[in-house]
Amino acid sequence: MKPTKYCLFISVFFLMLSCEEQTKQLVVEVYETSASGNKLQKLNNFEAAEIAASINLLPEKEFQTITGFGGSFTEASASLLNRLSKENRNKILEAYFGEAGANYSLTRTHINSCDFSLSNYSYAPVDGDRELEHFSIDEDRDDLIPMIKEAMVMSKDGFKILSSPWTAPPWMKDN
Template sequence: MSCQHAPSSDGNPTEADSLVIKVVETSAAGKQLSELTKFTASGADVVEITIKPNETYQTITGFGGSFTEASAYLLNQLSPDNRQRILEAYFGDAGARYSLTRTHINS
């Protein structure tokens, strides 16, 4: 799900502010970021989310994924150039920009 919001010049939301929400799906059936539904701000089922940038409840250390024993093995089977491309796709500035990974204890 992605959301775009342009608040007023003072940073506080107003009734006139616009909000665009897009829900996408990626699936094994081949869908890649396919848009599912368009939403409008009408009807009784509207959900209101208030974002308060000055209120912090937790700190995000980073984002990432996991490396299984199988994925580490397969990564090691690639040529150095392909291995570098994959690692750049995960950790590089032009990629997903992961900052954390996890692995199980036996890897």
């Protein structure tokens, strides 16, 4: 039997029947996203497990805000996408950023090279260039930046991009 990859989202809602705390009724809705094509498909007919799970909800206890969901733009992924036909590249980007796809809302990319780059490079390659007179993003103009721009076109709602350096240029480090 081949394992099926899927993601299950459970939404929990309280129905307020009155202002009294003890009159809340718990309603559970189950949504499935699967490799077989379900995309946040609401499941109405499902069997309850014989062993009940205990879920403690503490709505008054907040931890953090979810900024979004998504993935990373890397030089390696951009290089591979550029080897595909325009049609196949669009299908892949649509699957991640399109309205009919995952509709990513948060992405990340690297400043300078990273473990997923084709070579080691720096935007500030000149030793001691504290004024960044030789700063350049030319390394990313052929692959990475065009991929990000194509994804932006695919995304109806747009997405946030977190950019962070994998490491500082060698001349800025002493280790």
